[in-house]
Amino acid sequence: MSEAKYFVFDVESGGIDVFEDRVVQFFGATADRDGNLIDTWEIFINPGVDIAQGAIDVHGFTNEFLRDNGAQPADAFEDIRALFLKHRHLGIVAFNMNYDLSILDSEMKRHNVTETFGSWFSENAALIDGLVIDRAKDKYRKGKRTLESQARHYGVPFDSDEAHDARYDVEKTAQVTSRIVGKYGTPTTKQQSQWYQAWADNFEQYKRETDRNFKMDNKDWPLRLA
Numbered sequence: 001m002s003e004a005k006y007f008v009f010d011v012e013s014g015g016i017d018v019f020e021d022r023v024v025q026f027f028g029a030t031a032d033r034d035g036n037l038i039d040t041w042e043i044f045i046n047p048g049v050d051i052a053q054g055a056i057d058v059h060g061f062t063n064e065f066l067r068d069n070g071a072q073p074a075d076a077f078e079d080i081r082a083l084f085l086k087h088r089h090l091g092i093v094a095f096n097m098n099y100d101l102s103i104l105d106s107e108m109k110r111h112n113v114t115e116t117f118g119s120w121f122s123e124n125a126a127l128i129d130g131l132v133i134d135r136a137k138d139k140y141r142k143g144k145r146t147l148e149s150q151a152r153h154y155g156v157p158f159d160s161d162e163a164h165d166a167r168y169d170v171e172k173t174a175q176v177t178s179r180i181v182g183k184y185g186t187p188t189t190k191q192q193s194q195w196y197q198a199w200a201d202n203f204e205q206y207k208r209e210t211d212r213n214f215k216m217d218n219k220d221w222p223l224r225l226a
Contacts (some may be wrong), residue, residue, distance in 0.1 A: 027170045
């Protein structure tokens with residue numbers, strides 16, 4: 001059996017606001033250096049509030065499905081926290097890390113699981129975000145930087161019909177990230193934080209060419225600050 005090198009995770013949620021919206025699906029997996037998944041964990045969560053139809057249209061999990069199949073939030077997020085702690089010695093991988101890590105941190109605070117989940121991993125774990133690395137190392141490449149576009153750029157097969165399911169996104173994230181770090185190496189968490197801030201500053205400046213009042217809501221990585 002291949003040796004685990006990474007713990008890769010993804011969430012599906014009820015929206016894009018990391019402080020207010022709710023996680024409905026978590027998928028985590030260990031992966032080897034080539035991005036092959038080894039052990040996997042999938043958790044559905046009953047958020048206790050209705051999820052908007054727009055989010056359901058993206059990931060396909062209806063409110064009825066979540067009520068029937070989802071765990072209670074406090075139990076689910078305690079299990080998720082335990083998974084991260086168990087695998088904290090591995091590289092912790094996500095695509096667009098500051099969304100997934102931040103919404104998990106908010107949920108754990110909301111349900112009194114822990115106040116320090118996000119800050120602990122920000123300070124103590126080896127975090128790897130292929131999106132941040134790719135933007136920094138190939139900054140002048142034109143086109144989108146979605147997981148699908150990244151997969152196609154790095155030669156990873158991608159089925160758009162399967163996207164927005166956390167299981168599939170984790171598999172593709174593992175494969176894409178292995179290609180990115182194979183090409184550019186593995187930066188530190190601090191380096192990626194600096195690269196994200198530089199990208200955010202440049203993006204803000206670019207947007208101000210047509211909207212002088214444009215302002216990035218948050219330039220923090222890996223954890224968005226309220």
